[in-house]
Amino acid sequence: MLTYLDHHASTPCDPAVVAAMAPWWTENAANPSSRLHRPSLEAAAAVAIARARVAEALAMASEAVIFTSGATEANNLALRGVAEAALERGDPRRGLVTLATEHRAVLEPMAWLQRHGFPLTVLPVQADGLIDLQRLAGALAPGTLLLSVMAANNEIGVLQPLEAIGALCRERGVLFHCDAAQAVGHVPLAMGELGIDLLSLSGHKLYGPKGIGALLRRPGVELAPQQLGGGQEGDCGAAPCRSP
Template sequence: MLPTTTDDLIPGDLIQLDHQATTPCHPLVVQAMEPWWQQEWGNASSRQHRLGLTAAAAVASARHRLASHLGVEDDELIFTSGATEANNLALLGHARARAKAEGHCGHVITVATEHHAVLDPMHQLQREGFELTVLRPQDNGLINANALSGVLRDDTQLVSVMAANNEIGVIQPLQALSDVCKSRGITLHTDAAQAFGHVRLIRSDLGCDLISLSAHKLNGPKGIGALVKRRGVSIQPLLWGGSQEQELRPGTLPVPLIVGFAAAADLAHADLETRQHQLSVLTNQLWRGLKSRHPQLLMNGAHQPRLAHNLNITVPDVSGNRLHRCLKRFLACSSGSACSRGKPSHVLQAIGRSRVEAEASLRLSLGRTTTATDINRAVEVIAACISQLDGSQ
């Protein structure tokens, strides 16, 4: 039986299954950042005294560690405020630079299931004169090399496909897509915010020219991310006012956040395979538990390949608003991206769900601290809410 009021819940008793929106900062990450807020408070651009030199050395160390996890050179990694800024810098910056070099605005391509941090910059390029194609994926959320090849043109300059979807968790075949782009001299960008720290991302395996990252999706701090830019790929800056980050991203570097980003990446990669196996077991436990109680449930996105900590389901024939109102007292989850402002998921609608079905969907995303007890409780709560709403209870 479900509790009937929030008073029935003890503080902190909410079941946390919204780790794709953000993650708690790991205690060891907080510990790593702590000295850089007060004791070592120098500006990394101040090279005339110890405080500044110490800060610069910390940034250099963090940059090297992050670059090593991706198999890239240190100077190919540019710090930003997060993946949204990295996406804008990559897409707007490269498209404009390429249009200037080639003397015309060309053709750009993305996918309908991308995050708005990619879709919105692409639509801005369209307003500036670029021609835009938005590919619709298969019903399982994946696109393939043939689909991409079918929309390429002689003037295609840039393609953007996310590594792992932020709502349905599917992992796109970037290497195959890269082969298609490389054969035509087309730049490939990927938003890897949801993938970095959860799957191994080696640039040579992906074949991408531009990769966007964010720290807060892997138990790091909010407000810091990076753009990985292959040497020789041109970018126009979006901001001006300093020479930091190769004059592509001016501004005082946030040393504590950069240190925290590297610490979080180190932790994520140290136990990546073990953690992903454990999360996969828990995610399967969650799906089997729910499906056994309500066989009508639908999984959104391909079963594989997908992120181990993602489960996205549609509950047919129930009110989405009522479903989420029932759950929010006991469970932290979402119906889509945290940036969607409550609108029905464009991702789910792009893979064939109706607006009503998209509203009655749940993105359940597990984290480093999720336990089997949490999963058992989540199954009971979600199943009970569905039973109340569909009249089976």
């Protein structure tokens, strides 16, 4: 019998999740945004419940949740959305900081932003895979806009000291994005307590379906939409991006 052990890459969907989803694929396939008939209103109510549950898991309010197709999209929305919003409001800060051990879904949007005028600092990690907090403190300059550090590493599983990182970011007025795709559902994460402004997660890493994820956003964090023409997540395609 085959024993599947590659759960960091993707988890099987929990049968309870499949059962909870089933009616929404078959019996009620209405568009929750239509709002013109009862099936649509029921679908919208189910989406609201799902949003509240995701928010609760991260100790946030429902309004914080922007549903995406996965963590890759959430990371791109967070990084490119913050950078573009800063440009649009004339914020002079452009600096970005991240770790060499981040997932490509962070490193590649960061590299794209670097090519488009946002200076990037990629910090090495220590021999144990952990961030060097002193080095981080030195890298967060007055012109730094955003730091992105993952919660749990997808290769070696190391857990970064999020609370200390968040405290440093708050002290310096730097936005803190955390790719928590490998941590949500495995370790408790209260975004506010940890000082995290933006957090990415992925359904298929925590026994949910493939093709769903979320970006959670602390109120007041401005994001420019990266998908145009979809109002269902309030124009990010997400909840009002500019002033929540």
